[in-house]
Amino acid sequence: MTHSTTQNRQWILRERPQGAVDERHLQMGSVERPVPAAGEVLVRNIYLLVPPAMRLWMNEEDSYVPAQPLGEPMMGITLGIVEASHDPALPVGTYVNGMGGCQDWFTAPAAQLMPLAPHPGVPLAAYRSVLDVQGLTAWAGLHEVCQPQAGQTLVVTAAAGSVGSLVCQLGAQLDLHVVGIAGGADKCRWLREDCGIAATIDYKAEDVGARLAALCPRGIDMVFENVGGPMLDRLLERINDRARIALCGMVASYNGGGTQSAHALMRLVTKAARMEGFLVRDHFHRYAEVAAKLQALVLEGRLEYRIDILDGLDQLPVALENLFHGRNLGVQLLRLSPERGA
Template identity: 60%
Template sequence: MSDMNEQWRLITRPDGEARADHFEVQDSEKPTPGDNEVLVRNIYLFIPPSMRLWMNEKESYFPAQQLGEVMMGITLGVVEESNSPDLEVGTYVNGMGGWQNWFVSQPEQLQPVSPHPDIPLETYRTVLDVQGLTAYQGITEICKPEAGKTLVVTAAAGCVGSLACQIGKIMGAKVIGIAGSAEKCKWLTSECGIDAAIDYKSENISERLDALVPEGIDMIYENVGGTIMDSLLDRINDHARIALCGLISSYNGGGVQSTASLNQIVIKTARLEGFLVRDYMHEYEKVIPILQDWVLSDKLKYKVEVVEGGISATIGAMSNIFHGRNKGVQLVKF
């Protein structure tokens, strides 16, 4: 890698999917840390679906990305220079390093990572990080599985969804996943151990749900929205609990939610709760070791797909997610 800092700046807001021409690429000088600052070299850029929402003018759960500024990004990097007694050179750190090779930060804005020797480093910016916490908290705090009750998870082969499925199963629920290919469904049933999976691209969701959950649905872990969510709400039981984690079908501007199906929430006196993982960050230190133990004991399966090619591979990685071409959670390698 040269000492020039490749930086991608958002210059126009996407209408639909993000493309390379929405960005300007600049080679800047590698930054120099000041007093009590560190220089971090980015190793991985994590590609969450919601990164597309940050590009909109309207703020999401982050303030809107400013045009002309380096694109925000969730990164895992390594400290290359340190002017702080709190962070040694060589420490791996999670941070908001953005779409660039290096960035300067104060130590308190970074989270040191100490990977277990048997777990790949990239797991600590995906499964054993906010995605894992999101799955755990949505399941345990909102869905609250009970043995024998039925849980349906959408985007079930994605990072959050597959973990939500497996945590639901560990907690005794009957778990049905909905995912976008026969291969993903097979992975969910044969590797992740859930009870059944529906391929929403080639199967009739309503017919499959009628066959698989004639008893009705007690819990939904919802990542998708639109017509898939409508089919699920039409089948909820009294006092169902729905964790509204995300609505990926609408992130590029599409997706239609029927308001009629929302009436089910009323007539079934169900509880629909939207949530953000940031409200559960105080649980991080407690939950991540639990998930790490499950990973080490093979109770939690996951797939991370490291995309080579540097920052310019990011646009393709985002597109993969929205078309279900990803074979695991996407991390771009710098």
């Protein structure tokens, strides 16, 4: 079923998952399309971002946002178009980014939305992916936390993913020796042949320790960590003095479980290294500047990215499953309605 102009389909969190999300946890409902109040706009969601962190939002404990309440529509990061407006700041037809929820429609005051000015040479979906959160996350973790120095070695995990693939390319442009770790020969080939990252490790098929020894002969100076668990342990065992580890996420543990070895963590002490968690929201003051830089790189053909679009709001459980099995090729989006003329 596609979106309707009178009804609003919504995914409701019915039960909190302990492990992977399945049909017990999420339920699709439908209510009447909301009507904007004075000062509000009505937005039709076009793209819904499905990030790994959506799984964390479903837990009982707060993450970097308050826990998703049970029985309520799921939080969701969306790109949409204004279809009715009670605020001249956001006329009908304006594309906006916002927290539009896992649903077809929402209303909000204009101040809670970010108007977009898409470049005609860039796909609209890029404004909810490479030129948005993922791009700023890659940029902030690399520049602010890793503090890169030309010639040093950077290892990136989930390297063919939406954040990871940008980190790899931005790192290579800074003359770092970049090693990307990803799951599968196809992902590694894409990193090498399309993104220009010569050194890759397929952690599903190769001996990661042996490959790290071969590809990082001078040790590891920086890690951009997206995965955590045993993968991170192996990297910590090879860090150099004063290494910097940008802890962006630990996707291997989001469905539960996952431990770090005390021996590996002790390497942070013996190498006087710094491991720092960071949140992209603390870097939003750089948003316009970084998005403009990344858009220029995209237009010059110097930044590759992939957007994995599934059609239909009903695909949310599939999209979530894809992320945790590495089946997504780049940013996982759902297309909920047409970009124009719905």
